[in-house]
Amino acid sequence: xxxxxxxxxxxxxxxxxxxxxxxxxxxxxxxxxxxxxxxxxxxxxxxxxxxxxxxxxxxxxxxxxxxxxxxxxxxxxxxxxxxxxxxxxxxxxxxxxxxxxxxxxxxxxxxxxxxxxxxxxxxxxxxxxxxxxxxxxxxxxxxxxxxxxxxxxxxxxxxxxxxxxxxxxxxxxxxxxxxxxxxxxxxxxxxxxxxxxxxxxxxxxxxxxxxxxxxxxxxxxxxxxxxxxxxxxxxxxxxxxxxxxxxxxxxxxxxxxxxxxxxxxxxxxxxxxxxxxxxxxxxxxxxxxxxxxxxxxxxxxxxxxxxxxxxxxxxxxxxxxxxxxxxxxxxxxxxxxxxxxxxxxxxxxxxxxxxxxxxxxxxxxxxxxxxxxxxxxxxxxxxxxxxxxxxxxxxxxxxxxxxxxxxxxxxxxxxxxxxxxxxxxxxxxxxxxxxxxxxxxxxxxxxxxxxxxxxxxxxxxxxxxxxxxxxxxxxxxxxxxxxxx
Amino acid sequence: xxxxxxxxxxxxxxxxxxxxxxxxxxxxxxxxxxxxxxxxxxxxxxxxxxxxxxxxxxxxxxxxxxxxxxxxxxxxxxxxxxxxxxxxxxxxxxxxxxxxxxxxxxxxxxxxxxxxxxxxxxxxxxxxxxxxx
Numbered sequence: 001x002x003x004x005x006x007x008x009x010x011x012x013x014x015x016x017x018x019x020x021x022x023x024x025x026x027x028x029x030x031x032x033x034x035x036x037x038x039x040x041x042x043x044x045x046x047x048x049x050x051x052x053x054x055x056x057x058x059x060x061x062x063x064x065x066x067x068x069x070x071x072x073x074x075x076x077x078x079x080x081x082x083x084x085x086x087x088x089x090x091x092x093x094x095x096x097x098x099x100x101x102x103x104x105x106x107x108x109x110x111x112x113x114x115x116x117x118x119x120x121x122x123x124x125x126x127x128x129x130x131x132x133x134x135x136x137x138x139x140x141x142x143x144x145x146x147x148x149x150x151x152x153x154x155x156x157x158x159x160x161x162x163x164x165x166x167x168x169x170x171x172x173x174x175x176x177x178x179x180x181x182x183x184x185x186x187x188x189x190x191x192x193x194x195x196x197x198x199x200x201x202x203x204x205x206x207x208x209x210x211x212x213x214x215x216x217x218x219x220x221x222x223x224x225x226x227x228x229x230x231x232x233x234x235x236x237x238x239x240x241x242x243x244x245x246x247x248x249x250x251x252x253x254x255x256x257x258x259x260x261x262x263x264x265x266x267x268x269x270x271x272x273x274x275x276x277x278x279x280x281x282x283x284x285x286x287x288x289x290x291x292x293x294x295x296x297x298x299x300x301x302x303x304x305x306x307x308x309x310x311x312x313x314x315x316x317x318x319x320x321x322x323x324x325x326x327x328x329x330x331x332x333x334x335x336x337x338x339x340x341x342x343x344x345x346x347x348x349x350x351x352x353x354x355x356x357x358x359x360x361x362x363x364x365x366x367x368x369x370x371x372x373x374x375x376x377x378x379x380x381x382x383x384x385x386x387x388x389x390x391x392x393x394x395x396x397x398x399x400x401x402x403x404x405x406x407x408x409x410x411x412x413x414x415x416x417x418x419x420x421x422x423x424x425x426x427x428x429x430x431x432x433x434x435x436x437x438x439x440x441x442x443x444x445x446x447x448x449x450x451x452x453x454x455x456x457x458x459x460x461x462x463x464x465x466x467x468x469x470x471x472x473x474x475x476x477x478x479x480x481x482x483x484x485x
Numbered sequence: 486x487x488x489x490x491x492x493x494x495x496x497x498x499x500x501x502x503x504x505x506x507x508x509x510x511x512x513x514x515x516x517x518x519x520x521x522x523x524x525x526x527x528x529x530x531x532x533x534x535x536x537x538x539x540x541x542x543x544x545x546x547x548x549x550x551x552x553x554x555x556x557x558x559x560x561x562x563x564x565x566x567x568x569x570x571x572x573x574x575x576x577x578x579x580x581x582x583x584x585x586x587x588x589x590x591x592x593x594x595x596x597x598x599x600x601x602x603x604x605x606x607x608x609x610x611x612x613x614x615x616x617x618x
Contacts, residue, residue: 075594083593086499087570090549090592094499118500120568120595122552167530167553181553182560185531214531 052127052150055134056085056100057143064145072127072150074119085146090118091129100144103131114151121353126151153361160362167210170203171354172347176339180207183336188214193286193331196309198338201388204309205269207336212265217305220264223257228270232278237294240281246295258291258302266304271331272312272323279324286330306331341383341390348379351387355394356406363398370406377408377415436471439464443473450475486512488580489523489537491547492573499570499592501547502530502554509540510577512584530554534561546576548592568595 043066046053052069054062065080065088073080075088086094092115093099099110110131116124129148136142159169167184170177187194188211196204205224212222225238237246241256257266268274274282285291286306290299308331317323341348352370360367370378374397383389397410408416442453442464454464468475490508491498498504509521523540527533534557537545545558546566555565566585569576570592580586588596 073594079593084496084570087548088593090499092500092503095493095503095505118502118549118551120549120592122550122555122567124551167557170553173556178556178560181556185529185535185557188531214529 049147050149051147053145053147054080054085054089055143055145058141060085062088063143069148072125072148073117074121089146091127092116092118099129099131100146103133104141104144107133109133117148126155156358156361167214170206170210171351172344173350174344174347176344177347180336180338184210185214187211187334187336189216190334191215191305192333193305194307194334194336195332196307196336196338197314198309198311199340199386200311201383201386202338202340203387204311204338205267207338208265208267208307208309211307212267212305215265215305217264221261222265222267223261224267224269225257226269227278228273232275235274235278236281240291240293242294243296246293250295253293256291256293258285258304259293259300261304263303264305266306268306268308268331270310271308272310272314272317274323276322276324279327283324283327283330286327341386345379348390349375351390352378352394355391356398359391359395359398363395365398365401366403367398367401367406368404371408374406374408374411377411381415432471435467436473439468439471439473443468443475448475486543487541488512488544488546488577489540489542490573490577491545495573497546497548497569497571497573497576497590499548501545501550501567502533503528504547507537508573508577509542510581512581516578516581530557534558534563537561537563544580546580546586568592 042064046064046066047068049066050068052072053064053066054069055064057063061082062080062085065075065077067077069080070076073088073090080088085100086098091098093113099113099115102108103110110129112128112130114126114128116126119125127148127150129146131144131146133141134143134145167181170180184207194208194211196207198204208224209222212218225235227235230238237254237256239256239258241254241259242250244250244252268282281291285302289302291302292299314323314328314332318325318328352375356367356370359365378390378393385392393412393415394406396412397406400410401407438457439453442456443450446452446456450464451461454461457464459467465475488510490510491501491504492506492508493499493504498506505525507523507525509523511518523536525533525536527536530551530553533554537558538561542563544564544566546569548568548570550558550565550567555567558565566580569586569590571590576586576590579590
């Protein structure tokens with residue numbers, strides 16, 4: 001709206017007074033005077049606005065399309081003009097509840113309606129839209145104008161805050177993930193317990209959240225708890241809650257995660273780390289669907305779906321007796337395996353694109369992409385930390401990158417090819433420095449043997465002696481010929 | 486082969502995720518055979534994908550489609566021809582003839598490889614500011 005104010009003020013007091021007196025006026029209506037201006041002037045002003053703006057005629061063909069509209073939709077102006085607006089805009093409401101159609105039918109503007117559009121990559125871009133009618137001098141309707149604001153950053157911040165992820169956040173087209181997408185909806189529709197296995201950083205919690213968002217329980221809570229991070233006593237009170245007076249400091253009742261998630265899903269992460277005593281309590285919850293809060297004898301019914309995750313070797317845990325076999329079979333009704341990132345390396349470019357977009361928005365950086373060389377370096381790495389490690393690497397790169405393309409130099413040190421580092425000449429050194437360093441390294445590498453060091457450097461031993469003396473390099477008293485490197 | 490074409494008033498529906506009707510065409514049958522229509526009432530992407538599979542669809546021709554939905558449909562073994570626009574009749578006629586959709590029917594700003602012509606932060610650029618690519 002700040003950008004719209006700039007547009008309003010440039011038209012003088014009439015516009016500004018309208019804006020001041022009616023702060024809720026649609027962005028589209030405020031921009032109406034622009035439509036009466038000469039094309040060049042109007043175009044220049046519209047291109048300065050960070051909201052997308054486009055106009056259509058009575059045939060729903062696009063007649064105006066500003067630069068922000070290009071950026072948000074991903075369609076260049078020349079390709080948009082003259083085309084049906086629904087084919088360019090691709091909004092979720094085009095078919096069923098087009099805001100412009102509603103405005104043209106009723107004459108009333110739509111203000112700040114939140115919808116989404118699909119860009120050419122199949123990504124949902126959340127936007128808020130406002131509309132207004134365009135009329136000629138006689139008052140006849142000649143079309144409509146729509147302005148829209150990209151809410152992607154707001155949506156991402158909301159996701160980070162509330163953890164409301166869905167299937168759209170699982171990125172990948174590889175056969176491994178195709179298989180996952182194929183079974184996810186079917187598993188989600190059932191109420192069976194699910195065990196998600198896979199190495200650390202592969203997105204096990206993301207899959208659990210996707211299962212929840214696809215399930216009939218989606219309107220209820222998704223509650224996650226890391227069983228490995230808490231000692232038994234804390235874990236018990238977190239999961240089951242407690243009554244006032246159950247222990248010192250329990251001044252009032254507290255609901256546990258199972259009660260909070262009633263009707264929804266509980267995600268038990270690192271369940272392989274749970275103690276035998278806690279395993280007994282969890283088994284009762286799964287078998288009898290009841291639990292008692294700490295300090296209470298009253299059983300509480302529980303109606304949750306349990307999704308568990310672990311990166312440990314189940315067979316070994318059960319064999320050693322660290323994990324109860326009966327509990328294992330209760331939580332392992334359906335098993336999903338998350339592959340390590342190296343097993344679906346072909347998804348790396350998609351993941352890189354996704355994280356670059358997300359992280360550059362969060363950091364407010366204008367990153368246009370990644371160089372081919374940097375991408376090649378990323379493709380060759382094995383990612384022991386999997387997708388989480390990839391995200392960390394890219395965040396490091398984005399912080400260091402000043403803008404434009406991510407180059408190899410922005411990647412963490414350990415990723416940069418060694419040959420790149422050693423072959424690049426250090427232009428801050430003088431010839432004297434380079435010679436001094438070479439002599440010191442040759443002497444050190446040959447155990448003080450001046451003859452061997454001179455041979456390595458391709459110079460006469462007397463030359464080495466003379467240079468070492470002039471550089472102030474301390475030569476060993478014995479020439480080190482008895483010491484082999 | 487049975488193809489499904491997302492239709493809205495005789496044109497390809499712009500967004501398949503919210504498309505309400507699909508025209509089913511059996512390419513093995515003559516062009517003037519009776520048209521079958523499938524009403525898509527499910528908003529859930531998984532159910533949409535399953536519905537197409539239940540109806541024996543081999544190819545889906547549609548407008549813009551979200552990536553997860555496209556992946557779910559592809560996971561059902563259905564070939565997806567996305568980002569198509571224009572008259573449904575013309576698109577069906579073209580597909581009957583060539584078993585594929587030509588670039589002439591692509592949505593503005595889209596290219597055949599599934600990318601876009603825009604997007605500030607995409608590694609692959611396919612036209613945005615680079616005309617003719």
